[in-house]
Amino acid sequence: MHSIRITRRHLPFALAIGTVLLFSVLWVVGWPREAAEHTFPGEQGFVAAVIDGDTIELADGRRVRLIGIDTPEIGDCYASEATARIRELLLGRTVRLVRDVSAVDPYGRALRYVYIEDTFVNHVLVAEGYARSIFIRPDTAQYSELRIAQEEARDAGRGLWSVCR
Numbered sequence: 001m002h003s004i005r006i007t008r009r010h011l012p013f014a015l016a017i018g019t020v021l022l023f024s025v026l027w028v029v030g031w032p033r034e035a036a037e038h039t040f041p042g043e044q045g046f047v048a049a050v051i052d053g054d055t056i057e058l059a060d061g062r063r064v065r066l067i068g069i070d071t072p073e074i075g076d077c078y079a080s081e082a083t084a085r086i087r088e089l090l091l092g093r094t095v096r097l098v099r100d101v102s103a104v105d106p107y108g109r110a111l112r113y114v115y116i117e118d119t120f121v122n123h124v125l126v127a128e129g130y131a132r133s134i135f136i137r138p139d140t141a142q143y144s145e146l147r148i149a150q151e152e153a154r155d156a157g158r159g160l161w162s163v164c165r
């Protein structure tokens with residue numbers, strides 16, 4: 001059996017190849033990290049307005065897009081119901097905002113998981129059928145939980161799953 005011998009001249013090249021392979025594997029399987037709420041302790045904000053079913057505005061003027069979910073766009077089937085539900089849950093309340101990996105989206109909105117005390121609002125919207133789960137790298141810490149909630153809501157015919165085709 002032959003052994004691989006790396007000379008000092010080839011060491012930088014070997015390290016570069018190893019690094020590329022490591023990051024390629026991590027990209028495919030996902031970054032190793034604990035759940036987002038343990039990685040980022042979160043911040044608080046007061047919800048002053050609801051823009052649509054997955055976007056809110058805080059009293060300090062920041063707009064926040066809820067990570068991992070997608071509600072129907074204004075004018076689409078179940079959009080008004082999704083907007084009404086998030087308004088019912090969040091408007092006029094102080095929430096905990098938890099970042100995943102990305103701070104903002106291309107539109108300048110803060111990307112966050114939203115909690116009222118221990119209630120994971122993103123999950124509630126999906127579980128009740130007001131939103132679908134979405135997978136957008138690199139913000140995927142809660143994807144599995146949201147995907148399971150979506151499958152259960154769809155199987156039970158909750159919300160948009162019983163109305164929209």
